[in-house]
Amino acid sequence: MTGARVGRVGYLAFCTCVFIFLVAPIIVIVPLSFNAEPYFTFTEGMLRFDPEAWSLRWYREIVENEAWTRGLVNSLVIGVSATLLATALGTLAALGLSSPAMPARRFITGLLISPMVTPVIISAAGMFFFYTNLGLAQTHLGLILAHATLGLPFVVITVVATLSAFDRNLTRAAASLGAGPVRIFRTVQLPLIAPGVISGALFAFATSFDEVVVVLFMGGLEQRTIPRQMWAGIREQISPAILAVATFLVVFALALLLTVEWLRRRSSA
Numbered sequence: 001m002t003g004a005r006v007g008r009v010g011y012l013a014f015c016t017c018v019f020i021f022l023v024a025p026i027i028v029i030v031p032l033s034f035n036a037e038p039y040f041t042f043t044e045g046m047l048r049f050d051p052e053a054w055s056l057r058w059y060r061e062i063v064e065n066e067a068w069t070r071g072l073v074n075s076l077v078i079g080v081s082a083t084l085l086a087t088a089l090g091t092l093a094a095l096g097l098s099s100p101a102m103p104a105r106r107f108i109t110g111l112l113i114s115p116m117v118t119p120v121i122i123s124a125a126g127m128f129f130f131y132t133n134l135g136l137a138q139t140h141l142g143l144i145l146a147h148a149t150l151g152l153p154f155v156v157i158t159v160v161a162t163l164s165a166f167d168r169n170l171t172r173a174a175a176s177l178g179a180g181p182v183r184i185f186r187t188v189q190l191p192l193i194a195p196g197v198i199s200g201a202l203f204a205f206a207t208s209f210d211e212v213v214v215v216l217f218m219g220g221l222e223q224r225t226i227p228r229q230m231w232a233g234i235r236e237q238i239s240p241a242i243l244a245v246a247t248f249l250v251v252f253a254l255a256l257l258l259t260v261e262w263l264r265r266r267s268s269a
Contacts, residue, residue, distance in 0.1 A: 026250055033058055033243035040240060058244040068245065071229035078140060078225060079208040082147035086204040089148070090155025091197055095185070097156070098163040109156070116153040123150070124217040131218060138220035146214050151204025158203065162196025195263040202256050202263075209252075 036055035037043055045053025062068045090112075096102050097109055115123055127146045128137060136142030166189070174184045190197070212227035219228060226245060233242045 029243050029246045029250065033240065033247045035240055035243075038240055040238075040243070058239070058241045061239070061241045062244055065241070067224070067229055068226075068241070071224050071226045074140075074223060075209055075225040075227075078143050078147055078223075079205050081140075081144045082151055082208045083201050083205040085144065085148040086151035087155050087197060087201040090152045090200060090204070091159050093152075094156050094159035094163060095189075097160055098166070109160075112156050113153040115150050120150075120211075120213045124214045127214060128217040137218050138223060140223060142218055143215065143223055146218060147208035147211060148204075150211060150214070151207045154203035154207060155197070155200035158196045158200035159193060162193045166192060199260050199263050202260055206253070206256055210249075 031046070032040065032042065034054045034056070035043065035046060036053050036057060043053055093108075093112055097105055097112075102108070124146075127149070131137050131142040131146065134142075136145070170188050170192075171184050174188050179187070209225075210227060212225075212231055215223065215225050215228040216231070219225070224232070226249070230242050230245055233239055
């Protein structure tokens, strides 16, 4: 009994150390973003909890700086548009892939999820040359299509996993009652697979919102997103405003994780 208890304590201690190792570099960003001085380290006043050493200076700079606000608007417009497109196409693809009558399912599945396993810089280079020939480089539409391509695999995987537990007798019963394919999907399938669809959409949005390599290749000055602006801030002008933006992104990522977990529990129930 003692040995089992010691093993459990050791296991919990090991998990705690791993958690701290992974999360500590992220958490330390939050207090640094309230630094009143233009430094990326804790000042003596901050360590003494001097009120004058803490400030919302860098958060005000984000709100007042046109480059940051434009980057936020671009990230939201491109992210939401790419998510809607990826969710629609990914859900349709998952419906086809979940059908036993679908030919070459393994090959098509591998093709659809290939953007997830391909290095992003290779995908970005290929998209740059492809969309340049179409005249879509350095346009919002080009970035939306590129980000939708990166987010689509997440939708396909989550919706296919949800459909694997779907009872197809429900669709057969709806068809026997005279419902057409569109009505069956809208009233029977979609409400039941909605948690998987929403989870895939959240992952697709997070992928788009966090993407910087594709924007570096395909985006111009008018298409700068938040990650692209952060990259420019690090390369061109180091400012603690980056830490304030990073804090927003940490909170946003935490909200996404909590939402996905809530959807997972709802789907399991």
